[in-house]
Amino acid sequence: MVDIDFLPTFLDEASETLERWESVCLKLENSASPELLDDLFRSAHNIKGSSKSVGLVEFGALVHRAEDVITRMKNGEIKPNPSAISALLECQKSLCDWVEKLRDEPTFVLPTQQILAKLSEFLQVKDQEKMQEDLGFGLFDEEPAGNKSLAIKAPIHKDLGTILIEVGSASVQQIEDAVKLQSRRLGEVLVDTGVVTPDTIKAALEIQKGIGHKQDESIRVSLRKLDSVIRLIGELSIQHAIVCNARDVGTLNEFASVDAIGLAHKVIQDLQSETMSLRMQTLELLFQRMERVCRDVAMQQQKGIQVVLKGTEVELDKTVIERMKDPLVHILRNAVDHGIEDAAGRAQSEKPAIATVTIEGIQTAGNVSIRISDDGRGLNEERILRKAIERGLVSASAKPSKEEIHQMIFLPGFSTAEKVTDVSGRGVGMDVVRRAVDDLGGSIAIESRLGHGTQFLINLPSTLSIVNAVVINLSDKLYAVPVQDVEEVVDMSSVQIERTTQRGRVINLRGRILPVERLATFLPPHTQDSIQSERKSVAIIARHQSTTVALEVDGIVGQQSIVVRQLEGKLSQVPGFSGGTILASGEPSMIIHLPQIVKSYASLAK
Amino acid sequence: MQESLGLHTVVPLESQGDAADENKYIIFALGEEYYGAKLLEVREVVEFLPTKSVPNTVPSFQGVCNLRGQIIGVVDLRIRFSIDAPKATRSVLLVFDTESGAIASSVDQIASVSVILPNDVEWRPNIVSSIPSKYIIGIGKLDQKMITIIDLKAVLSHDELTNIERSKMLVKEA
Numbered sequence: 001m002v003d004i005d006f007l008p009t010f011l012d013e014a015s016e017t018l019e020r021w022e023s024v025c026l027k028l029e030n031s032a033s034p035e036l037l038d039d040l041f042r043s044a045h046n047i048k049g050s051s052k053s054v055g056l057v058e059f060g061a062l063v064h065r066a067e068d069v070i071t072r073m074k075n076g077e078i079k080p081n082p083s084a085i086s087a088l089l090e091c092q093k094s095l096c097d098w099v100e101k102l103r104d105e106p107t108f109v110l111p112t113q114q115i116l117a118k119l120s121e122f123l124q125v126k127d128q129e130k131m132q133e134d135l136g137f138g139l140f141d142e143e144p145a146g147n148k149s150l151a152i153k154a155p156i157h158k159d160l161g162t163i164l165i166e167v168g169s170a171s172v173q174q175i176e177d178a179v180k181l182q183s184r185r186l187g188e189v190l191v192d193t194g195v196v197t198p199d200t201i202k203a204a205l206e207i208q209k210g211i212g213h214k215q216d217e218s219i220r221v222s223l224r225k226l227d228s229v230i231r232l233i234g235e236l237s238i239q240h241a242i243v244c245n246a247r248d249v250g251t252l253n254e255f256a257s258v259d260a261i262g263l264a265h266k267v268i269q270d271l272q273s274e275t276m277s278l279r280m281q282t283l284e285l286l287f288q289r290m291e292r293v294c295r296d297v298a299m300q301q302q303k304g305i306q307v308v309l310k311g312t313e314v315e316l317d318k319t320v321i322e323r324m325k326d327p328l329v330h331i332l333r334n335a336v337d338h339g340i341e342d343a344a345g346r347a348q349s350e351k352p353a354i355a356t357v358t359i360e361g362i363q364t365a366g367n368v369s370i371r372i373s374d375d376g377r378g379l380n381e382e383r384i385l386r387k388a389i390e391r392g393l394v395s396a397s398a399k400p401s402k403e404e405i406h407q408m409i410f411l412p413g414f415s416t417a418e419k420v421t422d423v424s425g426r427g428v429g430m431d432v433v434r435r436a437v438d439d440l441g442g443s444i445a446i447e448s449r450l451g452h453g454t455q456f457l458i459n460l461p462s463t464l465s466i467v468n469a470v471v472i473n474l475s476d477k478l479y480a481v482p483v484q485d486v487e488e489v490v491d492m493s494s495v496q497i498e499r500t501t502q503r504g505r506v507i508n509l510r511g512r513i514l515p516v517e518r519l520a521t522f523l524p525p526h527t528q529d530s531i532q533s534e535r536k537s538v539a540i541i542a543r544h545q546s547t548t549v550a551l552e553v554d555g556i557v558g559q560q561s562i563v564v565r566q567l568e569g570k571l572s573q574v575p576g577f578s579g580g581t582i583l584a585s586g587e588p589s590m591i592i593h594l595p596q597i598v599k600s601y602a603s604l605a606k
Numbered sequence: 607m608q609e610s611l612g613l614h615t616v617v618p619l620e621s622q623g624d625a626a627d628e629n630k631y632i633i634f635a636l637g638e639e640y641y642g643a644k645l646l647e648v649r650e651v652v653e654f655l656p657t658k659s660v661p662n663t664v665p666s667f668q669g670v671c672n673l674r675g676q677i678i679g680v681v682d683l684r685i686r687f688s689i690d691a692p693k694a695t696r697s698v699l700l701v702f703d704t705e706s707g708a709i710a711s712s713v714d715q716i717a718s719v720s721v722i723l724p725n726d727v728e729w730r731p732n733i734v735s736s737i738p739s740k741y742i743i744g745i746g747k748l749d750q751k752m753i754t755i756i757d758l759k760a761v762l763s764h765d766e767l768t769n770i771e772r773s774k775m776l777v778k779e780a
Contacts, residue, residue, distance in 0.1 A: 477658065477659070522661075522662075523661030523662060524661055524662060524769070525659075525661065565675075565676070565677045567677060567679075567707075568678075568679075568706065568707020568708055568709070569679075569704060569705075569706030569707030569708075569709060569763070570679070570706055570707075570709075570765065570766060570767045570768075571660075571670070571677075571679040571707070571709070571767060572707075573766075573767070573768055574660060574662050574663055574767055574768050575662050575768060576661065576662050577660070580670060580677035581677075582672050582675060582677070586672060587656065587658060587672065588658050588670045588671060588672040588677050589658065590658075590660055590661075590670070
């Protein structure tokens with residue numbers, strides 16, 4: 001029986017231990033020191049113990065098998081050769097997947113036969129039998145059709161009847177009969193008609209509770225940061241007590257107030273930055289996972305690579321890290337699969353046999369960059385352009401610059417791989433990368449030299465909760481627009497506005513012809529009465545994919561840092577907005593989601 | 607009826623608190639009529655806060671307000687229920703925590719918090735009203751006054767706020 005209450009704690013702990021497992025394995029590949037083996041053994045042993053204590057029997061059994069392999073390695077009976085380590089890494093991968101599944105589905109059981117068999121190859125047959133006896137349950141057998149033992153096999157199903165059928169406590173017919181009788185709860189009816197016992201129902205209900213339960217995420221925070229937050233809160237309450245006291249005894253005059261506000265300001269600022277940093281995590285784990293991806297692809301294709309990790313101590317918001325995981329996997333798979341030549345190719349171009357992939361975290365003011373570079377064959381601009389024209393993604397007469405060609409690999413439906421491998425080449429992926437980075441408000445640049453390698457530079461905001469915003473005025477109402485969405489601000493009185501058709505207006509901005517539309521059009525009931533060119537107005541230039549439009553507003557109030565508040569419930573579905581904020585005046589304000597507005601403009605124009 | 611009332615008022619001591627709270631209603635005014643909502647469902651009652659209108663929303667959505675740093679939507683119940691009466695100068699907000707987040711409704715004033723016993727309520731009456739009958743829990747009698755008890759939480763959590771007809775915007779992908 002899985003212990004629902006302790007499961008989340010176990011899963012968090014297991015994820016962490018499995019990460020350790022992975023990093024130790026990767027190190028073992030280079031040097032097999034006894035310390036590393038001890039470390040690995042400890043990881044496996046801990047996880048085995050705790051998985052059994054929360055009732056994950058099959059989980060524990062798989063770890064137990066891996067632990068046996070590690071023990072043999074420690075005793076020198078098995079050599080920590082690449083194939084053995086690969087098996088351990090594969091086992092780690094299965095366990096990781098398992099842990100992720102368990103978060104949504106506490107009764108999930110991963111089919112483990114294959115991986116168990118693989119690990120067993122390293123153990124002798126005789127010992128295997130002995131171990132099976134020791135464990136007291138058949139590792140290769142199907143789960144015995146447990147009549148009253150409600151252990152673990154029920155998958156996603158959510159209602160009680162289904163679970164009871166699953167564990168074989170009741171037949172489909174019995175449940176259906178009971179449902180027909182059902183003016184009372186299904187469980188009661190089943191007990192009364194003698195199909196199942198009250199205990200069985202109770203156990204099934206426990207499982208049901210666990211399935212519906214939504215897991216909270218947790219995060220590991222350094223004690224130092226937490227202490228510092230607590231200290232600042234303490235300071236703030238002392239400050240508060242002093243002010244209250246001064247008010248009570250009547251000494252809170254103008255000077256004292258100014259002093260108090262000044263002090264509070266300082267403490268609150270510190271508190272804000274400390275609290276924000278609680279969400280920050282180092283890039284280490286993300287990079288480690290990426291190293292693993294490179295290694296797996298390289299192994300599969302028999303390419304020799306070394307992965308260099310730099311700047312792993314740089315910190316990034318947890319959400320940003322999570323959302324960057326898949327895009328980075330895409331980039332790295334592409335880099336190893338297409339970028340790096342095979343052994344013959346490398347020899348031919350006189351490069352070192354072992355290719356290098358560098359993953360680097362760089363901290364800049366307010367931003368974090370991730371740089372991925374390889375010393376492979378580089379992007380072939382000619383071929384990219386040819387392919388893009390072939391697929392009708394750009395017009396044949398276009399004369400794009402080198403940078404523009406590089407950006408073409410991010411177009412949806414683009415793939416240059418001559419043949420599709422199971423790693424990459426299906427033309428999906430790179431556009432996903434672009435979208436993910438755009439959604440986070442970042443940017444991505446490519447540098448490449450044919451024959452020398454490719455470099456991706458991804459710029460990301462280090463946090464999502466405080467953004468720099470332009471405050472705009474629309475009929476005397478203020479709205480915030482994140483600076484990253486605004487390409488530039490144009491004074492409309494300084495440019496020539498031309499009418500093209502009845503309604504359509506365009507401006508010529510340094511040679512670029514841009515359509516003009518009032519932002520109010522997308523935000524009814526703001527009136528759009530004053531489409532008069534003599535009216536002094538300002539436009540913000542916004543771009544989304546291939547559409548760029550000048551959106552007229554009534555004025556720009558200024559630029560300020562705003563704290564983004566997520567909107568709740570139905571309010572979050574109102575189109576045109578990405579969130580809300582409180583302006584310095586204390587008034588609430590909506591944050592306009594310009595990309596969505598430009599997208600709507602593009603669909604109107606069609 | 608008299609007898610059954612007698613039975614109902616005998617409540618075991620330990621459960622008295624719960625039962626009493628169950629029967630408590632917050633009584634508020636919209637125009638000249640009085641309405642009630644379950645007290646236990648109300649998260650808080652706050653004095654009038656300035657609201658700011660939000661484009662692309664339905665007319666009954668008054669806008670958003672700043673409730674101690676949280677941005678909360680406000681539904682104007684007079685417009686929602688087509689109550690035709692001059693607007694009170696300072697309204698009061700009833701804040702609810704629904705499954706889809708916090709949301710408030712503005713009412714003219716709070717009259718009282720009162721106990722209405724189940725027997726003084728006509729449950730699920732069949733009446734024609736400007737309020738959809740699925741939201742009317744019952745009509746309660748309180749000091750000779752008739753109180754319409756509304757499932758305000760359901761009203762607030764079910765209402766769509768986005769004005770699709772007026773909007774030129776693409777509807778957000780879920």
